[in-house]
Amino acid sequence: MNEYKLEEIVEATENFDQSRVIGKGSHGFVYRGILKDGKFVAIKKQSPGLQKLQDNTKLKNEACILSSLPHNPYLISLLGTSHDSFKNKLLVMEHMPKGTLYEALHLADDDDERTLDWPHRLKTAIQIAKAVQFLHEENPPVVHRDIKSANILFDQNHDAKLADFGLAIRMDGEDSLSRPAAGTIGYLDPCYTVPSKLSTKVDVFSYGVLLFEIISGRKAIDVSRKPAAIVEWASTLIEKRRFLDICDERIELPHYMESSIKKLIFIASHCVSLIENLRPSMAEIVVQLGKSAIDERPVVRFPLWTSFLCGFALQRWQRKLGSKTDSTEINNKGNSNGVNISKGALLVREIFAEIT
Known part of the structure; x- marks a missing residue:
C-alpha cells in the first residue's frame, strides 16, 4: 500500500x-x-x-x-x-465523481443527471448485491455492518461501488464477536442486539432495506411520514398485495419492468424477515436478481412494413446464393445450405442504406 x-x-x-x-x-x-x-x-x-x-x-x-x-x-x-x-x-x-445513491434518490431533481431511471436502479441493486456477496464469501467472511444508500458511490460510468468500511468486521475469532453491535438506525437489523448475534444475515437485512429504498425513493427513516420506517410501510402494502404502490411515483415504471420490480420487492421482503433463517444468502439474492435483469429486457416490436423489407432481403439473399430454397423453409429452419440466416439481417441493413 x-x-x-x-x-x-x-x-x-x-x-x-x-x-x-x-x-x-x-x-x-x-x-x-x-x-x-x-x-x-x-x-x-x-x-x-x-x-x-x-x-x-x-x-x-x-x-x-x-x-x-x-x-x-x-x-x-x-x-x-x-x-x-x-x-x-x-x-x-x-474518487467517485457521480455522488452517492442517497443523493440520487433523495436530493436529485428531474433535470439532475444523478436521477436514476428504473434500469439503472436494477443495475445498482445487482452491483451492490455482488459487492456484499464478495465480502461474505471471503475466508473468513467480512460483515460490512453499515450498508446504506449514503455508502454507495457512483463512478464516472455510473457504476455503483460499496464504500465506508469503518464498521466492517472480519469474522475470524472471538475478537470479532466482542465488538458492540453497530450500524445505522433504519438499516440496522433488529435481531442484532448483542455482539454474539453478528452474522452475514445482518448485512442481508440492511440490503433488504436498501432495496425498498431503491424501489420507492423513500428514506429508510422519514419522521415526516407515517409509518416512519420504510420496512413497516412496505410490509403493510405487501400484505395488501399493493406491490406497485411501493414504486417511486416520481418516475414512470415501464410496463415491461413491472415483473422485475415485483421480484425485487419479493426479495426485499425476505431479506428483512425477523426470522433470520428465512433470509436468503447474498449468493441466492444475486442469482434471483440476475433472473430479474433478464426479465426486464423489453420485447422489441417491429412495424408491419419491416416484414416486407425482410421478405425482400430474403429474396435478394436467395438470388445471391443461387438457391431455390423456399423462403418459408428458410424462416422455419433459420439455415439453408449451411449459410447462417444472419446474412439476411445484413441485407436488411443494405436495404435501409439504399432507402436512406
Whole structure:
C-alpha cells in the first residue's frame, strides 16, 4: 500500500480547504484532491474531535479491511494512507465523481443527471448485491455492518461501488464477536442486539432495506411520514398485495419492468424477515436478481412494413446464393445450405442504406 507524504496531501486538497469537502460522516470529512500526476482522489480525514482524542479506530479498521481484500469492481479502492502532523491516519481513496445513491434518490431533481431511471436502479441493486456477496464469501467472511444508500458511490460510468468500511468486521475469532453491535438506525437489523448475534444475515437485512429504498425513493427513516420506517410501510402494502404502490411515483415504471420490480420487492421482503433463517444468502439474492435483469429486457416490436423489407432481403439473399430454397423453409429452419440466416439481417441493413 502506498504511503503518501503529508505535504502531497496538503497540496492536493489546498490545505483541506472547505471548498474541497465532498462528504461528511461520523468519522469526519472526505475531501476531493488532485495529486501531482493529475489524478483525482478522495481523502478521508477525521473530525476535529476525533483528532484531539487521536481516535483512529474507524480509519484504521477501514484501511485494515480494504487492504486485506483482493480487488473487486464493486468495492471502493484504497490507494494508500498518510498521517497528519498529530499522527492521525488519512486515507487516500479512489474518487467517485457521480455522488452517492442517497443523493440520487433523495436530493436529485428531474433535470439532475444523478436521477436514476428504473434500469439503472436494477443495475445498482445487482452491483451492490455482488459487492456484499464478495465480502461474505471471503475466508473468513467480512460483515460490512453499515450498508446504506449514503455508502454507495457512483463512478464516472455510473457504476455503483460499496464504500465506508469503518464498521466492517472480519469474522475470524472471538475478537470479532466482542465488538458492540453497530450500524445505522433504519438499516440496522433488529435481531442484532448483542455482539454474539453478528452474522452475514445482518448485512442481508440492511440490503433488504436498501432495496425498498431503491424501489420507492423513500428514506429508510422519514419522521415526516407515517409509518416512519420504510420496512413497516412496505410490509403493510405487501400484505395488501399493493406491490406497485411501493414504486417511486416520481418516475414512470415501464410496463415491461413491472415483473422485475415485483421480484425485487419479493426479495426485499425476505431479506428483512425477523426470522433470520428465512433470509436468503447474498449468493441466492444475486442469482434471483440476475433472473430479474433478464426479465426486464423489453420485447422489441417491429412495424408491419419491416416484414416486407425482410421478405425482400430474403429474396435478394436467395438470388445471391443461387438457391431455390423456399423462403418459408428458410424462416422455419433459420439455415439453408449451411449459410447462417444472419446474412439476411445484413441485407436488411443494405436495404435501409439504399432507402436512406
